[in-house]
Amino acid sequence: MFALTQKTARQREIVEVVFRNGWDYMRGLLTGGKSDEPRLPSPTVLKKVLIELGPVYVKLGQLLSTRPDLLPGRYVEALTDLQARVPPVAWSQIENLIQQELGKPIETVFASIEPQAIAAGSIGQVHYATLVNGQPVALKVQRPGIDVVVAQDVALIRNLAELVSLTDVGKDFDIVALADEFIIAIKAELDFTLEAQYTDQLRRNLSASRWFDPQQLSIPQVYWDITTPKLLTLEWLEGKPILEAQLPAIREDKDQDTQRREITTLLFRSFFQQIYIDGFFHADPHPGNIFCLNDGRLALLDCGMVGRLDPRTQQILTEMLLAVVDLDAKRCSQLTLELAESNQPVVLERLTNDYDRMLRKYFNLSLSQINFSEVFYEILQVSRDNRIRLPSNLGLYAKTLANLEGVARGFDPQINLLDQIKPLMVDLFRRQLLGESPVETLLRTAIDLKSLSLRSPRQVEWLLDRVASETLKWNISIRQIDSLSHTLDDSANRLSFSILVGSLIMGAAIISANASTNQLSILSDILFAAASLLGIWLIISILRSGRLK
Structure with a gap:
C-alpha cells in the first residue's frame, strides 16, 4: 500500500508534488485512501504535475497523449507537446559515457564533438560531431544514470496502476496492462539500437514507391559501428523544421505556393504508404521531426516512436473511412466491434445511435470540409463511451493522423485534403482487392475455385448420404444454455412439488370428509401437515431465489 508512513524519499517527493498541485484523487491513493472512481x-494541472515529477512521468504523459481511446481530446492536446524541463548533462559526464560505450579513445572515432548539446530530452541529448573522415553526424547520448531513475519510477507507476485497477474504470480499460505497456515502451527507449532498427526499416520501406519520388524524401543513415544501446550515431541532415523553412531560398525556380503544395503532397503520400501499405509508420510527425533540407528534400527525423498495423486492421480502417464518407452509422458500429480487442458486452443499438448522432453534423458538409483526424478522435470517443477497448495501436494511428493533418494545414493553409487522399484511396482499394500482383491473385483465386469445384460434389454426396441414413449429427453451441437448463429444471421441480402439495391437500380433504374412524382422521391430519410443510418449504425457496415476480 502507499501509506504515507511507508514512503521512500522518491515516494515522498511524489506526494509533495501532488499535494502542491491539488490533485485530490491521487493524494488519496498515495496516502492509503480508498481507491474509488479515478478523477x-x-x-x-496534470501536465504540470508530470513535468515536476521528472523525465519518466513526462514519458508517461507522452504515451498517454497517443491514447485518445482512453483520454478526452483536451487531455490529449495538452499532453501532446509535453517536454521535460531538464537541462543538458555536463560535458564531462557525457564524455565519460561516450568513452565507455566506444571502448577506445574518442579521438580515434571522432575528429570533434561539440560540447554544447543542440537538443536535450528526458532520455538523452544530441551533440553535433564530426567523424575522423570529415563526415558530420548527429550523436545522441543517453543521460547518465537515467536507467536507475526509470527502474525506480516504473515500479511506483505499476503499484499505482494496481490500485486504480480496483475501480470499475481500471477494470474496463485494463489500467495494469496500460502500465505494463508503458514500462515496455520506456525500457525500449533506453536501448538506442531499437531506434536505430526503426530508422533503418523506415529508410528501406520509403526507398521505393509508386506514389512519390523517393529521392525527394530522406531518412538519416545509421552508423552501426558507432551505435550502442546508449549511443546513437546518425547522418547529419542540414535544414530547418518544416514550419520555419524559407522555401524561396530552397527552390527559386518555383513560386512558394507551388513548393508548399508539392511538399505537402510528398508528406501525405509518404505517410499513406507507411500506414496503409507498409503497416509500419513514424508515429510522431510533429513539426520538429519534419525538416525541409537545404537541398529541397523533405526529411523525417527521430524515429524512436513507431506504430504497426496488421493487414486486417488496415482493411478495417479503410472500410471505416468509407463508412464515415457514406455517413453509415450501422457499418461504423460493426467495424468498431471488429476492431475491439475481445468479445465485450455491448448494446449494439446504443452504439449505432451514438454513431448516428456523431455523423449527423456532417450531413451538410462536403468531403473537403471534413477534418478526418477529428472524425477518428470522435470514433474513439464513441468507443470509450460504450466501454469498448480498442487496440493501443489505434491510438497511435489517430494521433499520427492528427499530427500529420495539423502540420499540413499549418504549412499550407489552402490545402484540400480530399484532393490529396482521393487518388491514393483509389489505388489502395485496387491493391486491397487485387494485391500487389493482379496476375498472381487471379491464379490463386482460380486454384481455390478449382479446389472448391472438385470437393463440392463429393461433400454434397456425403451430406445426402448421412441424411438418408439418419446418422447426421449437429454440434450446436448456444450461449448460456447451461443456465437456461438449470432454470428449466428448477421450474419443473417447483411445478412437481406444487402438484404434489395440491394432491396431498385434496387427498386429505377427501379422507376427512368421509372419515368414519379415528385412524382415518389421523391419516387426514398427517396428510394436511405434510402438505403444509411442503408448501411452506416451496414458498421459502421461491422467496430465497429472488424470482417471485
Whole structure:
C-alpha cells in the first residue's frame, strides 16, 4: 500500500508534488485512501504535475497523449507537446559515457564533438560531431544514470496502476496492462539500437514507391559501428523544421505556393504508404521531426516512436473511412466491434445511435470540409463511451493522423485534403482487392475455385448420404444454455412439488370428509401437515431465489 508512513524519499517527493498541485484523487491513493472512481485534474494541472515529477512521468504523459481511446481530446492536446524541463548533462559526464560505450579513445572515432548539446530530452541529448573522415553526424547520448531513475519510477507507476485497477474504470480499460505497456515502451527507449532498427526499416520501406519520388524524401543513415544501446550515431541532415523553412531560398525556380503544395503532397503520400501499405509508420510527425533540407528534400527525423498495423486492421480502417464518407452509422458500429480487442458486452443499438448522432453534423458538409483526424478522435470517443477497448495501436494511428493533418494545414493553409487522399484511396482499394500482383491473385483465386469445384460434389454426396441414413449429427453451441437448463429444471421441480402439495391437500380433504374412524382422521391430519410443510418449504425457496415476480 502507499501509506504515507511507508514512503521512500522518491515516494515522498511524489506526494509533495501532488499535494502542491491539488490533485485530490491521487493524494488519496498515495496516502492509503480508498481507491474509488479515478478523477483526473484539469489538463493544465496534470501536465504540470508530470513535468515536476521528472523525465519518466513526462514519458508517461507522452504515451498517454497517443491514447485518445482512453483520454478526452483536451487531455490529449495538452499532453501532446509535453517536454521535460531538464537541462543538458555536463560535458564531462557525457564524455565519460561516450568513452565507455566506444571502448577506445574518442579521438580515434571522432575528429570533434561539440560540447554544447543542440537538443536535450528526458532520455538523452544530441551533440553535433564530426567523424575522423570529415563526415558530420548527429550523436545522441543517453543521460547518465537515467536507467536507475526509470527502474525506480516504473515500479511506483505499476503499484499505482494496481490500485486504480480496483475501480470499475481500471477494470474496463485494463489500467495494469496500460502500465505494463508503458514500462515496455520506456525500457525500449533506453536501448538506442531499437531506434536505430526503426530508422533503418523506415529508410528501406520509403526507398521505393509508386506514389512519390523517393529521392525527394530522406531518412538519416545509421552508423552501426558507432551505435550502442546508449549511443546513437546518425547522418547529419542540414535544414530547418518544416514550419520555419524559407522555401524561396530552397527552390527559386518555383513560386512558394507551388513548393508548399508539392511538399505537402510528398508528406501525405509518404505517410499513406507507411500506414496503409507498409503497416509500419513514424508515429510522431510533429513539426520538429519534419525538416525541409537545404537541398529541397523533405526529411523525417527521430524515429524512436513507431506504430504497426496488421493487414486486417488496415482493411478495417479503410472500410471505416468509407463508412464515415457514406455517413453509415450501422457499418461504423460493426467495424468498431471488429476492431475491439475481445468479445465485450455491448448494446449494439446504443452504439449505432451514438454513431448516428456523431455523423449527423456532417450531413451538410462536403468531403473537403471534413477534418478526418477529428472524425477518428470522435470514433474513439464513441468507443470509450460504450466501454469498448480498442487496440493501443489505434491510438497511435489517430494521433499520427492528427499530427500529420495539423502540420499540413499549418504549412499550407489552402490545402484540400480530399484532393490529396482521393487518388491514393483509389489505388489502395485496387491493391486491397487485387494485391500487389493482379496476375498472381487471379491464379490463386482460380486454384481455390478449382479446389472448391472438385470437393463440392463429393461433400454434397456425403451430406445426402448421412441424411438418408439418419446418422447426421449437429454440434450446436448456444450461449448460456447451461443456465437456461438449470432454470428449466428448477421450474419443473417447483411445478412437481406444487402438484404434489395440491394432491396431498385434496387427498386429505377427501379422507376427512368421509372419515368414519379415528385412524382415518389421523391419516387426514398427517396428510394436511405434510402438505403444509411442503408448501411452506416451496414458498421459502421461491422467496430465497429472488424470482417471485
